[in-house]
Amino acid sequence: MALLEVRDLAVGFDTEDGRVRAVDGVSFDVDQGGALGIVGESGSGKSVTALTLLGLTRARNADITGSVAFAGRELLGAPERELRQVRGGEIGIVFQDPLSSLHPLKTVGAQLVEAHRAHRDVSRAAARERAAELLDLVGIRDARRRLDSYPHELSGGMRQRVMIAMAVINEPRLLIADEPTTALDVTVQAALLDLLRRLRRELGMALLLVSHDLAVVAQLCDEIAVMYAGRIVERGPTATLLEEPEHPYTWGLLGSIPRLDRPRARRLQPIPGRPPSAIDRPSGCAFHPRCPYARDEHRRRGPPLVPADPEADQGHQVACLLGRSARRALWAALRDGGDPEEAMRRAGLADAGEGRA
Amino acid sequence: MGAAPEPTPGRRLSGARAAMALFIARRLLWTLVLLVAISAITFLLFHLLPAADPAVARAGRQPTPEQVAAIREQLGLDRPWYVQLGDYVRGVFLEFDLGHSFINEAPVGELVGDRLPNTLALIAGAAVVWLLAALVVGTVSATRPGSRADRLLMLGALVAISAPVYWLGLVSLYLFSSDLGVLPLLPGSGAYDTADGVLEKAGALVLPWIVLATSFAAIYARLLRSGLREALSEDYVRTARAKGLSERRVVLAHALPAAVTPLVTVLGMDLGILVGGAILTETVFGIDGIGRLAFEAVQRGDLATIQGTTLVLAAAVALMNLVVDLLYAVIDPRVRR
Amino acid sequence: MSEPLLSARNLAVELGGRRVVDGVDLYIREGETLGIVGESGCGKTTTARLLLRLLDPTAGAIRWRGRELVGLKRKELAPFRRETAMVFQDPYASLNPRKTVGAIIGAPLSIHADPPDRAARRRRVQELMEMVGLNPEHHNRMPHEFSGGERQRIGLARAIALRPRLLVADEPVSALDVSIQAQILNLLDDLRRELGLTLVLIAHDLAVVRHLCDRVAVMQEGRIVEAADADTLFTTPRHPHTRALLDAVPRLQRAGAQAG
Numbered sequence: 001m002a003l004l005e006v007r008d009l010a011v012g013f014d015t016e017d018g019r020v021r022a023v024d025g026v027s028f029d030v031d032q033g034g035a036l037g038i039v040g041e042s043g044s045g046k047s048v049t050a051l052t053l054l055g056l057t058r059a060r061n062a063d064i065t066g067s068v069a070f071a072g073r074e075l076l077g078a079p080e081r082e083l084r085q086v087r088g089g090e091i092g093i094v095f096q097d098p099l100s101s102l103h104p105l106k107t108v109g110a111q112l113v114e115a116h117r118a119h120r121d122v123s124r125a126a127a128r129e130r131a132a133e134l135l136d137l138v139g140i141r142d143a144r145r146r147l148d149s150y151p152h153e154l155s156g157g158m159r160q161r162v163m164i165a166m167a168v169i170n171e172p173r174l175l176i177a178d179e180p181t182t183a184l185d186v187t188v189q190a191a192l193l194d195l196l197r198r199l200r201r202e203l204g205m206a207l208l209l210v211s212h213d214l215a216v217v218a219q220l221c222d223e224i225a226v227m228y229a230g231r232i233v234e235r236g237p238t239a240t241l242l243e244e245p246e247h248p249y250t251w252g253l254l255g256s257i258p259r260l261d262r263p264r265a266r267r268l269q270p271i272p273g274r275p276p277s278a279i280d281r282p283s284g285c286a287f288h289p290r291c292p293y294a295r296d297e298h299r300r301r302g303p304p305l306v307p308a309d310p311e312a313d314q315g316h317q318v319a320c321l322l323g324r325s326a327r328r329a330l331w332a333a334l335r336d337g338g339d340p341e342e343a344m345r346r347a348g349l350a351d352a353g354e355g356r357a
Numbered sequence: 358m359g360a361a362p363e364p365t366p367g368r369r370l371s372g373a374r375a376a377m378a379l380f381i382a383r384r385l386l387w388t389l390v391l392l393v394a395i396s397a398i399t400f401l402l403f404h405l406l407p408a409a410d411p412a413v414a415r416a417g418r419q420p421t422p423e424q425v426a427a428i429r430e431q432l433g434l435d436r437p438w439y440v441q442l443g444d445y446v447r448g449v450f451l452e453f454d455l456g457h458s459f460i461n462e463a464p465v466g467e468l469v470g471d472r473l474p475n476t477l478a479l480i481a482g483a484a485v486v487w488l489l490a491a492l493v494v495g496t497v498s499a500t501r502p503g504s505r506a507d508r509l510l511m512l513g514a515l516v517a518i519s520a521p522v523y524w525l526g527l528v529s530l531y532l533f534s535s536d537l538g539v540l541p542l543l544p545g546s547g548a549y550d551t552a553d554g555v556l557e558k559a560g561a562l563v564l565p566w567i568v569l570a571t572s573f574a575a576i577y578a579r580l581l582r583s584g585l586r587e588a589l590s591e592d593y594v595r596t597a598r599a600k601g602l603s604e605r606r607v608v609l610a611h612a613l614p615a616a617v618t619p620l621v622t623v624l625g626m627d628l629g630i631l632v633g634g635a636i637l638t639e640t641v642f643g644i645d646g647i648g649r650l651a652f653e654a655v656q657r658g659d660l661a662t663i664q665g666t667t668l669v670l671a672a673a674v675a676l677m678n679l680v681v682d683l684l685y686a687v688i689d690p691r692v693r694r
Numbered sequence: 695m696s697e698p699l700l701s702a703r704n705l706a707v708e709l710g711g712r713r714v715v716d717g718v719d720l721y722i723r724e725g726e727t728l729g730i731v732g733e734s735g736c737g738k739t740t741t742a743r744l745l746l747r748l749l750d751p752t753a754g755a756i757r758w759r760g761r762e763l764v765g766l767k768r769k770e771l772a773p774f775r776r777e778t779a780m781v782f783q784d785p786y787a788s789l790n791p792r793k794t795v796g797a798i799i800g801a802p803l804s805i806h807a808d809p810p811d812r813a814a815r816r817r818r819v820q821e822l823m824e825m826v827g828l829n830p831e832h833h834n835r836m837p838h839e840f841s842g843g844e845r846q847r848i849g850l851a852r853a854i855a856l857r858p859r860l861l862v863a864d865e866p867v868s869a870l871d872v873s874i875q876a877q878i879l880n881l882l883d884d885l886r887r888e889l890g891l892t893l894v895l896i897a898h899d900l901a902v903v904r905h906l907c908d909r910v911a912v913m914q915e916g917r918i919v920e921a922a923d924a925d926t927l928f929t930t931p932r933h934p935h936t937r938a939l940l941d942a943v944p945r946l947q948r949a950g951a952q953a954g
Contacts, residue, residue, distance in 0.1 A: 041871040056599055058590065080604070088601035095599075100592035105614055105689060115600045150690045166600065185733040186898065190942035212872060215944040239948045256876035258905035259946055264924060267883075268905070270876030274841050 001072060002029035003206050004053075004174060009066035009076075011045070011052050013059045020278040022048040024230030025066075027305070030174065035200065035207040037217030037238075039253070040227035043275045049227070050178045050210045054091060055083050071173070089119040092167030096179040098159035102151040108135075108162050109147025112169060119170045134165040138195060157188035161195065168199060174206045175199075181216060193219055214253060218242060223315075226250050229276050229286035232305055236316035246308045246318045246327045248291045251334050266337055285321060292340035293322060293330060293349065380686055388679045393446060395671040400445045403664045404438060428459065455665040460657050465665035468650060473669075475549070476646035479569065479638065480631040482562055484624070487570035487577060491620075494574070495581025499616075500608055502586060510578070517575035526568045526641035533564060547643035565642045569635060573627060577620055584616035591615070618688060625681030626674070633670030697760050699724040699892050700860060705744055705754035706916075714740045716916030718754070722860070727886065727893040729907030729924070731900055731939070737916040738896045742862050745894070746778055747771055776806065779853035783865035785845035789837040795848055796833030799823065802855045822851040825888075826881060843874035847881065854885060861886075862894045867902065879906060900943055904928050912936045 011023040023045040030036045040046040051057050053068050053075065068075040070091065075083065087093075095101040103111060112131035113124060122130070128147065135143035138161040151159055160180060167175055177196070181189040197220060200207055211217050217224055218238050225235040226249060234247040245251055255269030273290040276282055284301050288294040298321055305319040308327075320327065329347035338346070420428075429435060433444070448454040455465040494514070498507045532538050534545030544552070548561035588594065589612050597611045598604075636648035647666055654662035686692050698721035705718040715737045722728045730738045743749040745756060747763055756763040758774050766774075782788040789798055800819045809815055820830035826847040837845060846866060853861055863882065867875040883906060886893050897903050903910055904924055911921040912935060920933040931937045 041873060054599060056595060058595070084601040084603065086601070087599050093599045095592065095596065097592060101596045103593040103597070103611055103615075104691060114602070118601045152691050163596075166596075186900070187733065187938055187942040190944070193944065213944070214872075215946045218946055218948060219944045242946060242948065252873060254946075256873045257946065258876075258879070258901040260901050260904060260928065260940070260943055261945060261947075264904055264928070268876040268880055270880060271873040272877075274843060274874060275871060 003032045003034070003071060004030040004208070005067070005069040006049075006053070007067040007069075009049065009052065009068065010064070011048050011057065012063040014061055015279070018279045021230055021281070022278055023052065024281075026227070026230070026232055028225055028232065028235065030206050030208055032173070033200070033204050033206050034223070035209065035221040037209045037211065037221035037224045038227055039211060039214050039217050039224060041212055041275050043229070043278050044227040045230040045278075046210045046212075046227045047178050050093075050176050050208065053176065053208075054087050054093060056087075056093075085119070088115055088167075088172075089170050090172050091174045091176060092170070092172040093176040094160070094163050094167045094178065094180045096182055098156065098163045098183075099151065101163060102159060104151060107148050107150055108154070112147070112162070112166055115166045116169050130169065131165075134169050135162070137168075137199075138162070138165045139191070140165075156184050157191065160184065160188075160192055164192070164195065164199070168203060168205065171203055172205060174208065176208045176210070178210045179212070180209075182211070182213070189216070196220060214257065226253070229281055230278065231286065231319065232317075233287065233319045234317065235305070236308070240316050244316075244328075245331065246316070246324070247320050248293055248322075248330075249287050251331060252290075255334065262337075267339075269334070269339055285319075293326075293344060295321075297321070377686065381683060384679055384682055388675055391675050392672055393450065395675060396446050396449045396668055397442060399664060399668045399671065400442050401438075402667075403660060404441065424459075432457075449668070455668065456661040458654075458659050458661045458665075460654075460659040461662065465662050468662060469647060469665055469669055472645055472647050472650050475644055476632060476635060476639070476648065478558070478562060479565055479635060479644060479646060480628060482559075482566040483569040483573070483631075484628060486566050487574035488624075490570065490574040491577030491581055494578040495585060496608065496613065498578065498582045499585035499589065511582070514575035514578050517571045520572065521637075522568060522572065523637045523641055525571055526565075526638060529564055529568050530641070546641065549642065549644045562644075565638050565644060568641075569631075569638045577623070580620055580623065581616060584619055585612055588612040588616040614688070618685065621681055621684055621688070625677040625684075629674030629677035630670070632673035633666055698722055699759060700745060701757050702741075702745060703755045705741065705751055705756065707740060707744055707749060708752045709740070713916055715744060715751070718913075718916070718918055720911055720918060720921065722892060722894060724859070724892050725890060726909060727895060727907045729895045729897065729903035729910040730913060731897055731903050731910060732913035733898060733939075735915075736913040738913050739864050741913070742780070742864050742894065742896050746780055746862055747774065748780075776856055777859045779856070779858040779861050781846070781849045781853050781861065781863045781866050783868055785842045785849065785869060788849055789845055791837050794834050794836060795823075795828075795840070798837070798848060799833075799851045799855060802852065806856060808856065818855070819851075822855055825854070825885070826851045827877075841874075842870050843877060846870065846878050850878075850881065850885065854889060854891075857889065858891070860892045860894070862896070864896045865898070866895075868897070868899065875902070882906065900928075900939060912939065 006029070007027045009023055009026045010021065012019055012021045014020075026045070026049055028036060028038075038046045038049065048057060052062075052064060055075070057064075064076060066076065070086065073082075075086065102108070109128060109131050112134060113127040116122065116127045116130050117124070120127075131147055132143045135146055140146055140158060140161055151162070154162065164180075175196075180196075181192050184192065193216065196207065199205060207220065209217055209220055214224075221238055223236065224238050224241045225232045226241070226247065227233070228249050234241065234245060234250050241250065242254070245254065249271070252269070252271035256271060258268060271290050272292075276286060276289070282289050283299055285291070285294070285298045285303050288298040291298070301321060303319040303321045305317050307314045308316045308318045309324065318327075322330075326347060326349060330343045330349070333343035333346040334340070433441065445456075453466050455469065457464050458468060461468055494510050498510045501507050530537060530545055533540055533542045535541040535543060535548075536545045538545065543564045544561040545564075549558060549565075552558045552561045585608075589608070591612075594607060594612055597607045602611075633647050633651055635646060636652045638644070639646040639649040640652070647669060650662065651666040651670075653659075654666065701721035703719050705715055706713060707715045718737075718741055720728070730741065732738045740749065744751050747756070751764060754764070763771065763774060793801075796816070796819050799822055800815055803809070803815045803818060809818060819833060823830040823833060828844060828847050828851065837848070840848065866882065867878050870878060879902065882893065882895075885891060893906075895903060895907055907924050909921065909923050910927045911918045912927070912933065913919065914935045920927065920931065920936045922932075927936065928940070931940055
C-alpha cells in the first residue's frame with residue numbers, strides 16, 4: 001500500500017465568471033520514502049491538487065470529490081480534528097513565498113515552537129531546544145540566536161529554510177512542497193534542493209513536489225506526473241519521461257526549454273496558443289487546440305490515462321489518443337530537434353493537420 | 358533575495374534595543390517640539406485673528422472701561438506680539454500657566470485641572486467598553502461572513518453609528534435612569550457630581566460609558582471585521598492552519614494581532630479628540646468635564662478659557678499620537694528600524 | 695573593432711546609500727545580442743536603466759555612436775531616445791490598463807508624429823500587431839483582455855514602433871509560463887533578425903541567455919565579473935561566480951545522471 005493514494009480527485013469552485021473545475025479527476029500514488037513531482041503550467045491545477053490534499057484550499061464553496069488516502073486513512077471529508085492532527089504532524093507543507101507565508105509579527109523561534117507544540121506534549125523550553133536543532137538541521141548558522149529573529153530580518157533563502165524547518169519539525173512521513181524555490185535565485189535554489197534531498201535521506205520522508213520547472217522536479221523526484229487542464233496527461237519514472245515521453249504536451253514542454261546541455265541557438269519549439277482557461281475547457285482532449293498532431297476525433301473524445309505500453313509495466317501512463325507506434329515515431333523525429341511538421345512527415349502522419357482550433 | 362551577509366544576531370539584538378531607545382527618544386523630542394509649536398500657534402490664533410481688542414475680548418460681556426484697562430495692564434497686552442508670544446509659551450511650559458479667566462475668576466489651569474480627571478474617567482471607561490464590544494462583534498462577524506449573525510450585527514452597527522449621541526443619552530436616561538427611568542437600574546443625570554468614592558462614581562458613569570461607546574463600538578467593529586477578513590486570507594494564516602493549529606488559535610493568535618493595527622491608529626485619534634470633545638455626553642449626564650467647560654466658555658465668550666481648552670485638546674491629540682507610534686513599534690517589529 | 699553602438703565606462707550609481715552599480719565597463723556592437731546575467735540585487739536592471747538614461751549615473755561615461763550621453767539635457771537626449779526602446783518584465787504592470795491596445799502601441803507614433811497622419815499611424819499599428827503575432831482586429835481591446843504572453847507581445851510592438859536600433863529587454867520572459875516563454879524568445883529572435891536590432895537581454899535564467907545571446911556579461915554586487923562570447927563563457931567559465939551560477943542550474947536529467 002502506498003503512503004498516499006489519491007483517486008479521482010476533483011475540485012470545483014464557483015467564481016463570478018462561472019464554474020471552475022480546477023482539478024478534473026486526478027489519481028496518483030506516493031510511496032513510502034518515494035518522491036513524486038507534479039509539473040504543470042498556470043491553470044493546470046497542480047497547486048490546487050497539493051493544497052486540497054490537506055484541505056487548505058481557500059475557497060469556502062469548493063466542491064471536492066474523490067479519495068485521498070494517507071497511510072490507509074481517508075482524508076477527504078474527515079473531521080477537522082483529524083485533519084489537524086495530520087497537518088504539521090504526519091504531513092508537512094512548504095509554500096511558495098516565504099515572506100508572506102511566515103507571520104510578520106512573530107519571531108522565527110515562536111513560530112517553530114508553536115508548530116512543534118501543536119503535535120507534541122513538551123515544555124516550551126524543550127520545544128525551543130528542538131527549534132534550534134531544526135534550524136541547525138536546515139543549515140542556518142547561529143541557530144540559537146536566530147530563534148529571536150523576525151522573518152523580515154532574514155534573506156529569502158533563509159526564510160525558506162525556516163519554512164522547511166517548520167514543516168519537518170515533527171518528522172512527517174510526507175512533505176508537500178508547492179513551488180518552494182520559484183521566488184529564489186538559482187544558487188539559493190540549488191542549496192535548497194540539496195537540503196530537501198538530504199532531509200529525505202536523513203528523515204526517510206516521502207516528497208510530493210509541485211513545480212512549473214521540469215528540471216527542478218527531475219533533480220529531486222523518482223517519478224513525474226505532468227498536469228494539463230486539471231488532469232494528468234502523462235506519468236512515469238523520471239528517466240522515462242525525460243527520454244521517452246509519449247504525450248505531445250510533454251514533448252512541447254521539453255522543446256520549449258532552452259537547455260545548457262544542448263547546442264546553443266537551436267530554435268525552440270514552443271507550443272502554439274496558450275494554456276486553457278479553467279472555465280471554458282476544450283471538448284474532448286483538452287490539449288487538442290494546441291496539439292500539432294490532433295485529429296478530428298480528438299475534439300470529441302477525451303483520452304483516458306492508460307499504460308503507454310500495455311505489455312510492459314504499468315509505471316508509465318499516457319492520456320493520448322494517438323497510437324503508440326505513431327507517438328514513438330513522432331518523438332524519434334522530435335528528439336533530434338525536428339519541428340512538428342517535419343516530425344509528422346517522418347512519422348508518415350502528414351494528413352493529420354486538422355483538429356487544431 | 359539579497360546577497361548581503363547578515364550581521365551576527367547577538368550584535369543585532371543589542372543593536373535592536375538601541376534602535377528602539379533611539380526611536381523612542383526621537384519621538385519624544387519631536388512631540389515636545391510639536392507641543393511648543395501648538396502653543397505658539399494657539400496664541401497667534403487667539404491674538405492675531407480676532408478683530409476685537411484682546412483686552413475687551415477677555416473681559417467678557419459688557420465690561421467697564423476701567424476693567425478693560427486693568428486687564429490690558431495686567432496681561433501686558435500693549436507689548437509687541439512676539440514678546441507676548443514668548444511669555445505665553447514660557448508660561449505654559451515652565452509654570453503650567455494657561456492664563457486667567459476673568460469670567461470664571463480663576464486661573465484657566467485650575468479650571469482645566471479640576472475637570473480633567475472627570476473627562477479622563479469618562480473616556481477611558483468608554484474606550485474599554487467600546488474596544489471589548491468591537492473585539493467581540495468584529496471577531497464573530499469576521500469568522501462567519503455572510504451568516505445571519507454577521508448580517509444582523511453589521512446592521513446593528515450601522516444603526517448605532519447613525520444614532521446621535523445626545524439622542525442615545527436621552528433615551529437611555531429615559532429608560533434606565535434611577536430617578537426618571539422606565540426601568541430604573543442606573544444612576545441618572547447629575548449623579549456623577551454627587552457621587553462619593555470610586556465605586557459610586559464608577560456606577561454613575563456606567564450609562565455615560567455605554568452611550569459614548571455605542572457609535573465608536575460600531576465603527577471599530579466594522580473596521581475590525583474588514584481587517585480580520587483580510588488577515589484571514591493572508592498566506593501566513595494558511596501556514597498556521599497547515600501546522601495543524603486549532604481554528605481558534607489561528608484567529609486569535611495569528612489573524613487578530615495583524616488586524617488590530619489600523620484600530621490602534623484610529624483609537625489614538627479618537628481618544629485625543631474626545632478629551633475636549635465629549636461635550637454632548639458630558640452635558641446630557643451632567644458630568645463636569647473639559648468638553649463642557651469649553652462649550653460654556655464659548656457661550657460666555659470667555660476667551661482665556663477657550664484658548665486654554667484648545668491648547669489642552671491639541672496637546673492631548675499630539676500625546677496620543679506619540680503613544681500610538683510607540684505602540685506600533687511594540688506591536689510590529691518591522692517598524693522599529 | 696568598429697565603434698560600438700553603445701559603450702559605458704566606469705558606470706556607477708548610488709541609490710539609498712548603496713553602490714548598486716559599481717564601476718561597470720561594457721560595450722555593445724551593432725547587430726549583436728548582449729546578455730547580462732546575475733542574481734537578484736546584482737545591479738543588472740539598474741545598469742540597463744543607466745544605459746538607456748532612464749536613471750542618472752553618479753559616475754562614469756556612456757557613449758552612443760561615439761557621442762557622450764551623460765550630462766546631456768532632456769531635449770538633447772531626444773534623438774537617442776527615438777533610437778532605443780525597452781521591454782519590461784511584468785506584463786501586467788507595464789501597460790496602461792485604461793488605454794486600448796491600439797492606443798498603447800500607437801503612443802510612440804503619435805508622440806513623434808511619425809507617420810504624420812492618423813490613418814497611416816493606424817495602419818502601422820496593425821502592421822506592428824501582425825509582426826508580433828497579434829490579431830490586428832483586436833486593437834480596440836484593453837490590456838486585461840489579453841494573457842501574459844500576449845501582453846508581452848504588445849509591449850514588444852510598442853517598443854519596435856519607431857524602428858529603434860537598440861532594444862533592451864529586462865527579464866522579458868520570467869513571468870511567463872514555459873511554453874509561452876519559448877514563443878516570446880522566438881519572437882525576439884525573429885524581430886531581431888527582421889529589423890536588424892541590437893539587443894540587450896537581461897535575465898537571471900542562464901539557459902535563456904545562452905540560447906539567444908552572442909556575448910554575455912555576468913554581474914555580481916554591482917560589478918561585471920566576467921564577460922565573454924557565449925560559447926566561451928558557458929563551456930569554459932573563468933570566474934568562480936560564473937561557475938557557481940552554472941553549477942547551480944538544475945539540469946534536465948535524472949539526478950545522479952549528471953556528469954558534473
